[in-house]
Amino acid sequence: MGSFAGAFPELAFDLxxxxxxxxxxxxxxxxxxxxxxxxxxxxxxxxxxxALEAQRELNAVERNVVGQKLGQxxxxxxARYASMQLDxxxxxxxxxxxxxxxxxxxxxxxxxxxxRW
Numbered sequence: 001m002g003s004f005a006g007a008f009p010e011l012a013f014d015l016x017x018x019x020x021x022x023x024x025x026x027x028x029x030x031x032x033x034x035x036x037x038x039x040x041x042x043x044x045x046x047x048x049x050x051a052l053e054a055q056r057e058l059n060a061v062e063r064n065v066v067g068q069k070l071g072q073x074x075x076x077x078x079a080r081y082a083s084m085q086l087d088x089x090x091x092x093x094x095x096x097x098x099x100x101x102x103x104x105x106x107x108x109x110x111x112x113x114x115x116r117w
Contacts, residue, residue: 004052004095005032007039007111011104014079015095027074030055030092031084041108046099048108054091 005012016028034052041048071088073096081101085094100108 002035003032004034004036004050007036008050008104008107011079011082011095015076015082015084018076018078019074024074027084027086027092031095034092039108039111041105041112043109046105048097048100048105048112050095050097050108052092052094054087054093056089056091 005016012032016032019025019028019031031052033055037051037053039048039050071090072086074084074086076082076084081097081099083096083098084092085096087093097104097108
């Protein structure tokens with residue numbers, strides 16, 4: 001699959017707009033350009049996750065010595081159902097969706113059942 005903005009245009013626009021409005025244009029650009037690695041959705045919990053491939057790859061020291069961990073979670077005010085996960089290097093790695101709107105829920109279910117990227 002292509003970029004996050006290509007796969008989820010409305011969601012990417014909403015999240016990037018809020019990031020830009022709060023002075024985080026760098027993260028907005030990174031989110032929009034990140035490649036979708038996988039999509040999962042659990043109808044029982046009404047939760048989805050869009051795993052993203054960060055644009056900047058880790059170097060050998062970052063990967064083998066420091067290691068990648070969850071660094072920060074950014075919650076959104078406009079799209080309260082969404083949060084963005086950054087790793088300990090400040091790279092966008094996932095968008096978490098809790099009780100998303102119906103249209104987005106259907107898209108998540110379709111993408112989850114259709115493929116394993």
